[in-house]
Amino acid sequence: MAENWEPVEVTRAEGRGPVVLVCEHASRDFPQPWGDLGLSPEAAESHAAWDIGALDVSRALAALLDSPLVSACASRLVYDLNRPLEADDAIPVQSEIYEVPGNAGLSPQERALRHRALHDPFHDRLAEVLDSRQRDALVTIHSFTPVYRGKRREVELGFLYHEDSRMAEAALEVEQAKGSYRAALNEPYAASDGVTYTLRKHGEARGLPSLMIEIRNDLIDTEARARDMAVHLMPALAAAIAAVAEDRQAAE
Ligand SMILES: [Zn+2]
DSSP: OOTTOOSEEEESTTOOSSEEEEETTOOOOOOTTTTTTTOOHHHHHSTTTSOTTHHHHHHHHHHHHTOOEEEESSOTTTOOTTSOTTSGGGSOSEETTEEOGGGTTOOHHHHHHHIIIIIHHHHHHHHHHHHTSSSOEEEEEEEEOSEETTEEOOOOEEEEOSSOOHHHHHHHHHHHHHOSSOEEETOSOOGGGTOOHHIIIIIGGGTOOEEEEEEEGGGSSSHHHHHHHHHHHHHHHHHHHHHHHHHHHHHO
C-alpha cells in the first residue's frame, strides 16, 4: 500500500450544516496491495466498480449545505463499505455481468484483512465525525445503472430508508410535487436487499434520522450534471431535514 494512502476522506469536517453526508461507493481506485483484482479495463471503470457521479453530487451537496462529507477512496469491489463482513457481496466474486477474479477463493483470513483495512477505518472515522456533533441526520448518496441485467430501469431517483421512513417520505413528497424526475420510495433497492447497512449502523443505532438517495447515473455522468442534480435535490433535502427537526422539537 502506498505510504500515505488513506481508505477514507473527510471534507468539511467542521461544517456546520444539518446533516453528515456519506459516499461509500465514491471511488474507482484499486490501491495496492489489492490492485485491479484482475478486472478488465471496462469492468474497472464501470458502475460495478463505483457509483458513477455520486461523489460529485456529494461534494456539491456538502458545499451547498456546509456539511461534512465522509467518502471512500477504494473501489467497492475491493470491499463494499455498505456491507458487513458476513454479507457475500461485501467482497463480490461476480458483480452483475463482470467476474472479479481477485475476489475468488479468498480465505476467511483474507476477507477479515480487507475488512480491517477498509471497512473499519471508514466506519470508525464516520462514527468520530458523528460523535463530534449534535442533533444531526445522516444522508448517504448513491447512483445506479440505467440498465441492469439487460432490463431498463424507469425510476430516476430513489429515497430509501431502513426503518425510520420520515426523511425519505418528506423528500419524496417534494420530488413528486415537482415532477421533474420519476421518483419512488425504496427503489431500485430496499432495506431487504441489504443496502441499508450504513443507515442501520450509524443512523438507527444512535437514534439519528437517516436517508439514502439513489440517483440514476445517466443523470449525473458529468461534474456539471452532478452539480445541477445537487441543486435540484436541495428542496427535497430541506423538507427531509425539516420533517425530523419538527419531530425533535415536538419531543422536547
Ligand atoms: Zn452505491
